Amino acid sequence: MFVQFTLVALAMLVITSEYASGGIRSTLQATPIRGRVIAAKALVVAPVMFAAGVLSGGVAAAVVYAALSTDLFGGYVTLPPAEVAVDLLRVGVFLALVSVTTLGVGTAVRSAAGTLTVVFMVLMGLPLMLLMTGSQVGVEVSLRMPLFAGLAFMGGTDDLTAGLIPYSAGEGLAWLLAWTAAAVAAGYAVLRRRDA
Template identity: 70%
Template sequence: MSRIAPSTPARVVTRALPQAVAAEWVKAWSVRSTWWCLACAVVLGVLAAATLAGANATDAVREGGAVRIPASEAVVSATSLLSLDAFGHLVVLPPGEVALDLLRTGVYFALVGVMTVGAGVAMRSAAGTLSVVFMLLMGLPLLLSMTGTGLAVEASLRMPMFAELAFMDSADDLTGGPIPYSAGEGLAWLLAWTAAAMAAGLTVLHRRDA
C-alpha cells in the first residue's frame, strides 16, 4: 500500500483559511451585537450628516449663495443624501467626486481592518489592540505634530492619520500647511503600515505557535 504524504503546513493553512473565514462570517452575522452596531452606525451617521449639512446650509444663507463642498472631505460627503434635498440645494456635492470619495473611504477602512487584525494577532489582547491601534491612527500622529519639531512633524505626516488625508486628497489643514505628498504616496504609506502590522502579527504567531 502506498503511503499518503502528510500535508505541508502551507497546504493545511490554504484549506483551513476559507473554512475559518466562513465560520467567523456566520458567527458575526448570527449574533445580535452585529446588528445593533450596524443600526447605531447608521443612526449616528444620519445624525452627523444632518448636523453637518445644516451647518453648511446656514453658512450658505449667511453668505447669500450656494456653497460647494469638495467631495474629498470624507465626513462632509455623507451629507450628499441630505443636503441637496433637505436644505434647498444650498450645499452642492458633485456626484462623481462623491463616488470616488466613497471608494477611497472603503479602501481606507479595509486597510485599517487588516492593520487591526495584524495588531491583534501580535498583542493577543483586545484592550491592548484597541490602545495600540488608537495611538497609531490618532494619538501618536497628533502628539508628534504638536511638538513642532521638524523631525517629529515629518514622522507624523507619514503615519496612517495623515497618509489617509493625503490619500483622500483632503483639504484638511491639521499641520499648519498642506500635506507634502500626493494621494498615491498616501496610499503607499497606508499599505506600508498595514504590511508592517501584518508582519508583526505573523512573526509573533510563528514564534508562539510554531
C-alpha cells in the same frame, strides 16, 4: 476620523476573540500553516470593511447633502456623482487597510484591550502628539503615519497645523500599504513563533 474605530473594534475581534476564548488552538490545529490563517482572516476582513466603509461614507454623504440642501445653508448644494463615487471608494479602501492593520496588531498583541490601545495610538494618539511637539522631525514622522497618509489618500490637504500634507494621494496610499504590511508582518512573526 472617529467612525473608523467602530470598524477597528470589529476587525480586532476577528483575532482577539479567538485568543480570549481559546478557539485559536482549534484554528491552528485545523490550519497548521500559520501564514494561511492570517491571510484568510485578512481576505475576509478587507472586503467586509471596504463595503462597510463605502456604505457608511454613502450614508454620511446623503446626510450632508440633505443638511446642506436646507434653507439654513442656502438650499443649494451639488454632489457630483463621479467625485462622490471616487471619494466613497477611497474611504472604503482606507477603512479596509486600517482594518487589516488592526488584524495584524491584534495577532501580535493577542488581547482586545492591548490591540485597541496600540491601534488608537498609531492612528490618532502618536501622530497628534508628534504634531504638538512642533519639531520638524516630529511633524515629518507624523505626516507619514496612517492618519495623515489616509487623509492624503482620500484627497485631504490640511495637516491640522495650518500646513499642507506634502505628498500626493498615491504616496498616501503607499504609506498606508506600508503600515498595513508592517502590522501583518509583525502579527505573522508573533503567530509563527509563539504557542497558541
